[in-house]
Amino acid sequence: MESKVLERFPAGAPRGSWPAEEYAARRRAEGEPATVVMDLQSDAFLVVVRTGGEDAA
Numbered sequence: 001m002e003s004k005v006l007e008r009f010p011a012g013a014p015r016g017s018w019p020a021e022e023y024a025a026r027r028r029a030e031g032e033p034a035t036v037v038m039d040l041q042s043d044a045f046l047v048v049v050r051t052g053g054e055d056a057a
Contacts, residue, residue, distance in 0.1 A: 006034060009019035011043045030051040 006027065009020040020036045024047045027034035037046050 002051045004051045005048050006032075006050045007047045008039070008042070009047075011038070011045060020047055022048050023037050 004029050007020070007023055013019055013051070024034040024036050027047065027049075032049055034047050037048055038044075039046050
């Protein structure tokens with residue numbers, strides 16, 4: 001699976017704040033299939049969309 005990173009958010013957001021999820025929800029409302037993943041190396045949440053390139057099954 002190939003993905004494009006739309007935005008990155010630090011993992012240390014204030015308690016009760018979900019900026020990556022909120023950003024992804026706005027993108028989905030606009031018709032873009034955005035999802036949130038965690039990048040453990042950079043300690044950040046990434047909002048990504050699939051860009052094609054199907055996985056071989």
